[in-house]
Every structure is written in structure tokens, then in C-alpha cells.
Amino acid sequence: GQQLNQSPQSMFIQEGEDVSMNCTSSSIFNTWLWYKQDPGEGPVLLIALYKAGELTSNGRLTAQFGITRKDSFLNISASIPSDVGIYFCAGQGGSEKLVFGKGTKLTVNP
Amino acid sequence: NAGVMQNPRHLVRRRGQEARLRCSPMKGHSHVYWYRQLPEEGLKFMVYLQKENIIDESGMPKERFSAEFPKEGPSILRIQQVVRGDSAAYFCASSPEGRSGNTIYFGEGSWLTVV
Numbered sequence: 001g002q003q004l005n006q007s008p009q010s011m012f013i014q015e016g017e018d019v020s021m022n023c024t025s026s027s028i029f030n031t032w033l034w035y036k037q038d039p040g041e042g043p044v045l046l047i048a049l050y051k052a053g054e055l056t057s058n059g060r061l062t063a064q065f066g067i068t069r070k071d072s073f074l075n076i077s078a079s080i081p082s083d084v085g086i087y088f089c090a091g092q093g094g095s096e097k098l099v100f101g102k103g104t105k106l107t108v109n110p
Numbered sequence: 111n112a113g114v115m116q117n118p119r120h121l122v123r124r125r126g127q128e129a130r131l132r133c134s135p136m137k138g139h140s141h142v143y144w145y146r147q148l149p150e151e152g153l154k155f156m157v158y159l160q161k162e163n164i165i166d167e168s169g170m171p172k173e174r175f176s177a178e179f180p181k182e183g184p185s186i187l188r189i190q191q192v193v194r195g196d197s198a199a200y201f202c203a204s205s206p207e208g209r210s211g212n213t214i215y216f217g218e219g220s221w222l223t224v225v
Contacts, residue, residue, distance in 0.1 A: 006152075035216075042114075042201050042216040043153065088152055095166060097143070098214070100152030 006089050006101030013079055014109050021087060021104040022073040029091035032065050032072040033098065037086045046087075047074070079108050113137065114204050114217035115184075122223045129189040129196070131220045135204030142185040143203040143214070144177055153201060159185060192224045 006023045013019060023032070031050055035043035047058050049065035049072060056063055062075045072091075076083055086105050090098040113136035123129050135142050140161055145153040146169075155169040159179035170177065174192075179185040189196055203216045 004152075033214075040219075040221075042218045045215070090153075096141070096158050097155040097166060097169070098145075098153070100145075100154070102150075102152045 004089060004091060004099055004101040006104055008104060010105040012107045015079060017079055019076040019079055023089035023101045024071045025091055028069040029093050031092040033090040034063050034074045035088045043088060081108050081110055084108050114202055114215050116202050116217035116220050118220060120221045122225060123192050124225055125193055126191050129192050129222055131187040131200050132184040133202030134184040136215055139204035139206050141205045142179050144187050145201045147199040194224050197222055197224045
């Protein structure tokens with residue numbers, strides 16, 4: 001089945017630093033999504049990407065849909081303590097289901 | 111994601127009992143998805159339903175698991191004869207139509223613990 005490789009698994013950064021994480025796939029996706037999940041909560045959609053090469057921003061977050069349609073990255077600029085959480089990438093191919101990466105756990109030290 | 115309502119939020123069951131998880135989609139949404147999340151893992155697709163129809167159940171275990179989305183009332187994920195390995199967070203998501211990722215909203219999850 002389709003699999004997503006998300007890296008890094010975890011990051012420990014200082015407040016104010018920039019963060020970058022990415023996902024790669026063995027197959028093509030039509031849509032890439034980035035979610036954030038806080039402990040005990042459901043995933044919240046951050047950014048959705050629909051076209052190869054698309055670069056989209058949401059505040060301090062920027063994500064890109066790779067040209068090959070097999071990868072995507074998420075950048076967070078000037079991190080703050082509330083950025084702490086687990087970030088998931090998800091891809092959607094020819095069906096309705098989403099395929100999720102295993103997540104990047106972000107810790108921000110004040 | 112506040113619009114997708116799941117209950118119970120936490121459920122404890124003994125091995126062999128049945129677990130029923132309920133999901134009310136956002137108002138106006140006719141598509142429901144169930145995902146399962148094990149500790150330290152991403153979400154794994156289980157089943158996709160529209161009103162009264164199962165569209166894709168390719169992620170559902172063949173035995174003990176069933177899902178429904180009746181014409182009236184919430185979607186139900188039913189797990190019969192639960193085992194310890196069923197302990198996980200179960201997330202429901204809904205959308206008004208199935209083609210746009212940005213309109214898939216998740217609920218806050220139901221945490222099942224099997225003791």
C-alpha cells in the first residue's frame with residue numbers, strides 16, 4: 001500500500017528558530033495536507049496543497065507540493081512555544097482516503 | 111474540527127466486550143471517515159461511508175469491526191469482542207463531498223482502552 005516517510009521524527013529547537021520537516025512517498029498524490037495534533041486532540045488542518053509546485057503560506061507556516069508529486073515540505077518560521085505538538089503530513093491519491101505520515105514531534109524551548 | 115462530534119471521548123472495555131463509538135458529522139456533511147491511531151503512529155484509514163452506504167472499507171479488519179452511517183443518527187463504529195490490541199484513538203472525519211482535502215474535518219477522537 002501507499003506509505004509516507006516523514007522526517008525528522010522529532011525536533012528540539014529554541015524559541016525563535018525556523019523549523020523544516022518533509023514527507024516523501026513512493027507513489028504520486030493529488031493532494032498534500034499538513035495537520036497539527038495536540039495531546040488528546042484530533043488533527044487540525046494547517047495547509048492544503050492541490051497542485052505540483054504549489055507554495056502556500058498560512059501565517060508563519062509555509063508548505064510546498066513537490067514537482068514530482070511525491071513529496072512535500074513544511075516550514076515554520078520564528079517558532080514560538082505554542083508551536084509544540086505533532087505535525088503530520090497526509091496525501092490523497094485517487095481515492096478519498098488520506099495516507100498519513102508517522103509525524104514529527106516538535107519541542108520548542110523558551 | 112469542533113463541528114465533528116465524537117462520543118464517548120474515553121471508553122474502557124474488558125477483553126471480550128463490545129465497544130461502540132459514535133460520530134456526528136458537521137452539519138451538512140454527508141461523508142464520514144473513520145481512522146485509527148496507535149501510540150506514536152500516524153492515523154490509519156479504516157472506512158469511508160456515505161449515508162446508508164459503505165464506499166470503501168479497505169482499512170477495516172475483516173473480523174469484529176463494522177461501521178454504519180444510517181439515514182438518521184450518527185455513524186457508529188462497532189468493535190465486537192475487543193482485544194488489547196484494539197486499544198487506540200479512533201478519529202472520525204467528515205466532509206460535504208469526497209474530493210477536496212481542505213474540507214475534511216476531524217473530530218477530537220475516542221480513546222479506547224481494553225483491559
